[in-house]
Amino acid sequence: MSRPNPTYQDIANYTGFSKTTISRYFNRPDTVTPKNRAKIRHALEVLDYKSNKVARILAKGQTEFIGLVVPNLYLSFYGEILDQFLKSFEKYGYKFIVFSGTGSEETERRYLDELQAYHVEGLIVLSHTLPSIQLASLGLPVVAIEREDLYISSVNTDNYAGGVAAARHLLQIGCDMLIHINKDEIDSRIPAYGRREGFLDVCRRENAEHAVFNYVQEADYADLAQQTAGILQEIIDTYPARRKGLFCSNDTIAEMVLNDLFRRYGKLPEDFSIIGFDGTPSSEHAILPLSTVQQQIGLLVDHAMELLIDQIRHKKETGFAPLSEPVHRMIPPVLKLRSTT
Amino acid sequence: MSRPNPTYQDIANYTGFSKTTISRYFNRPDTVTPKNRAKIRHALEVLDYKSNKVARILAKGQTEFIGLVVPNLYLSFYGEILDQFLKSFEKYGYKFIVFSGTGSEETERRYLDELQAYHVEGLIVLSHTLPSIQLASLGLPVVAIEREDLYISSVNTDNYAGGVAAARHLLQIGCDMLIHINKDEIDSRIPAYGRREGFLDVCRRENAEHAVFNYVQEADYADLAQQTAGILQEIIDTYPARRKGLFCSNDTIAEMVLNDLFRRYGKLPEDFSIIGFDGTPSSEHAILPLSTVQQQIGLLVDHAMELLIDQIRHKKETGFAPLSEPVHRMIPPVLKLRSTT
Numbered sequence: 001m002s003r004p005n006p007t008y009q010d011i012a013n014y015t016g017f018s019k020t021t022i023s024r025y026f027n028r029p030d031t032v033t034p035k036n037r038a039k040i041r042h043a044l045e046v047l048d049y050k051s052n053k054v055a056r057i058l059a060k061g062q063t064e065f066i067g068l069v070v071p072n073l074y075l076s077f078y079g080e081i082l083d084q085f086l087k088s089f090e091k092y093g094y095k096f097i098v099f100s101g102t103g104s105e106e107t108e109r110r111y112l113d114e115l116q117a118y119h120v121e122g123l124i125v126l127s128h129t130l131p132s133i134q135l136a137s138l139g140l141p142v143v144a145i146e147r148e149d150l151y152i153s154s155v156n157t158d159n160y161a162g163g164v165a166a167a168r169h170l171l172q173i174g175c176d177m178l179i180h181i182n183k184d185e186i187d188s189r190i191p192a193y194g195r196r197e198g199f200l201d202v203c204r205r206e207n208a209e210h211a212v213f214n215y216v217q218e219a220d221y222a223d224l225a226q227q228t229a230g231i232l233q234e235i236i237d238t239y240p241a242r243r244k245g246l247f248c249s250n251d252t253i254a255e256m257v258l259n260d261l262f263r264r265y266g267k268l269p270e271d272f273s274i275i276g277f278d279g280t281p282s283s284e285h286a287i288l289p290l291s292t293v294q295q296q297i298g299l300l301v302d303h304a305m306e307l308l309i310d311q312i313r314h315k316k317e318t319g320f321a322p323l324s325e326p327v328h329r330m331i332p333p334v335l336k337l338r339s340t341t
Numbered sequence: 342m343s344r345p346n347p348t349y350q351d352i353a354n355y356t357g358f359s360k361t362t363i364s365r366y367f368n369r370p371d372t373v374t375p376k377n378r379a380k381i382r383h384a385l386e387v388l389d390y391k392s393n394k395v396a397r398i399l400a401k402g403q404t405e406f407i408g409l410v411v412p413n414l415y416l417s418f419y420g421e422i423l424d425q426f427l428k429s430f431e432k433y434g435y436k437f438i439v440f441s442g443t444g445s446e447e448t449e450r451r452y453l454d455e456l457q458a459y460h461v462e463g464l465i466v467l468s469h470t471l472p473s474i475q476l477a478s479l480g481l482p483v484v485a486i487e488r489e490d491l492y493i494s495s496v497n498t499d500n501y502a503g504g505v506a507a508a509r510h511l512l513q514i515g516c517d518m519l520i521h522i523n524k525d526e527i528d529s530r531i532p533a534y535g536r537r538e539g540f541l542d543v544c545r546r547e548n549a550e551h552a553v554f555n556y557v558q559e560a561d562y563a564d565l566a567q568q569t570a571g572i573l574q575e576i577i578d579t580y581p582a583r584r585k586g587l588f589c590s591n592d593t594i595a596e597m598v599l600n601d602l603f604r605r606y607g608k609l610p611e612d613f614s615i616i617g618f619d620g621t622p623s624s625e626h627a628i629l630p631l632s633t634v635q636q637q638i639g640l641l642v643d644h645a646m647e648l649l650i651d652q653i654r655h656k657k658e659t660g661f662a663p664l665s666e667p668v669h670r671m672i673p674p675v676l677k678l679r680s681t682t
């Protein structure tokens with residue numbers, strides 16, 4: 001077992017300097033003579049002082065920590081993007097302080113206040129809880145992913161292009177009833193709104209018959225599964241003789257539908273085609289490999305880190321956090337055709 | 342946009358004190374007179390100084406951050422326990438710096454060195470990468486969950502009791518061929534070893550025919566799925582006429598087997614019964630709700646936090662991290678009977 005780090009008193013005792021001098025060494029090294037600095041450095045080595053970066057935080061305002069706020073971990077997209085951010089430690093050296101939202105504005109604000117107090121270098125925000133104007137007012141470098149981003153920089157998938165690709169493909173394979181399942185009342189300022197718009201624009205342009213089924217904001221996974229089962233029942237009842245092409249707003253819902261169909265029919269019936277959205281690894285390991293509009297999560301993570309590091313540098317140079325204008329980057333999705341279409 | 346925090350210079354200018362005095366206020370407040378402390382406090386309010394806890398870290402050695410190291414996020418157990426740790430912020434106030442292991446000893450050690458340098462208050466470790474003797478030597482409060490724990494405190498599920506319950510149940514419902522699927526060469530010092538032992542002890546005691554199928558350490562989810570498919574094929578070929586009771590070492594494997602059977606037969610054949618291990622919410626939402634030995638994850642998290650907070654208090658009082666003897670707590674599992682047995 002190693003000993004705890006020596007205290008200022010230990011270093012003062014060893015060097016014969018006052019504790020104030022030791023404190024100045026860490027906080028204002030320029031106020032200590034080079035000769036005395038060398039003595040203290042030597043003492044630290046002898047006393048086996050672990051590289052105490054905390055002391056440098058005050059001097060440099062640098063912590064190498066980034067706060068990462070996700071809305072939940074049961075939607076596979078959030079688990080996967082979290083995993084890829086954590087693994088980016090090897091590439092960028094940043095460590096992540098992670099918060100999984102409860103939906104409570106008060107808790108999330110308290111959490112962000114605490115992060116800020118610790119001089120976290122920046123924030124990556126995927127949760128929808130706080131409006132971007134509040135996030136911008138923190139005066140911290142911040143990048144949003146797939147959430148409302150009027151006042152802050154962001155990296156998003158080109159959701160509209162994804163909706164277009166899904167509708168086109170379902171028409172191409174001969175579906176004559178195009179169906180979209182999504183959350184009701186999505187704010188048009190949220191990137192995911194584009195999934196619906198792209199899909200519906202193709203349906204209208206091609207005069208394809210179509211319908212949208214909405215679920216309400218779910219409480220949890222079980223609630224979402226129950227709502228999805230109800231929607232599938234309605235689809236089966238309403239369009240018995242049609243070749244149904246379902247575009248689900250995420251893979252979790254697409255997998256729920258697929259499992260439900262397997263439970264009913266022991267297979268995916270021929271009058272059903274299904275496309276999800278997100279394309280996390282789990283979509284490939286559904287009971288049938290799922291066709292899906294894949295978000296390029298690795299690219300989202302890289303671009304988000306680049307934008308954030310730009311802001312962090314900018315803040316170090318100027319003292320101010322955000323760049324003058326929010327920057328928005330758009331990453332094209334990839335249509336992954338597997339076994340459900 | 343709020344202004345950045347005032348600097349020591351700003352506070353010095355406002356109060357007329359030297360920057361050294363301001364520095365002492367934060368780092369050694371006892372060296373500043375109460376009257377001057379009150380003046381500085383007032384200046385901070387006027388200058389809208391955000392509660393700068395970093396300054397207090399040096400004074401108190403307290404950061405309210407805990408490092409959390411998981412081996413991966415594709416096994417649902419790790420995703421779920423991570424989520425519950427993150428949500429414990431509301432209960433305990435600790436924030437989590439999360440690392441998802443890559444299996445590289447070097448990366449994980451570098452990561453822990455950095456965490457330590459920042460005076461993280463303690464560690465929760467679920468990854469198997471570093472031996473507990475190395476973790477103990479960090480001199481930090483540390484609690485292990487479901488990993489080798491010779492030299493450090495831990496909280497584990499009673500894995501042996503879980504294996505016993507699984508075997509008993511499979512015999513009770515009439516299975517005449519008991520099969521266990523697990524990783525080969527599990528170290529007997531790893532808690533999960535008990536799953537196999539409990540299961541096999543019941544088989545031997547009851548003279549039940551049984552077999553163990555091993556997979557080798559997987560590279561990722563896809564590799565695990567492929568190995569599992571091969572094992573299932575072998576089971577089908579070897580025991581065609583038997584009532585097979587499968588106890589899988591985790592729910593992810595149980596779901597892979599279940600999905601594979603559904604793809605082959607359109608249902609769970611009557612000669613197959615399946616029990617998993619872990620009991621995360623996703624096990625309930627498999628294509629059939631999965632029977633499983635459920636780990637009480639909420640209790641694991643609470644007990645781990647209690648043990649860690651004990652050590653943190655102990656370190657504050659004595660300067661030394663671990664309690665004299667590692668403490669090991671065992672949480673009983675719950676046999677959840679659903680639709681696959």
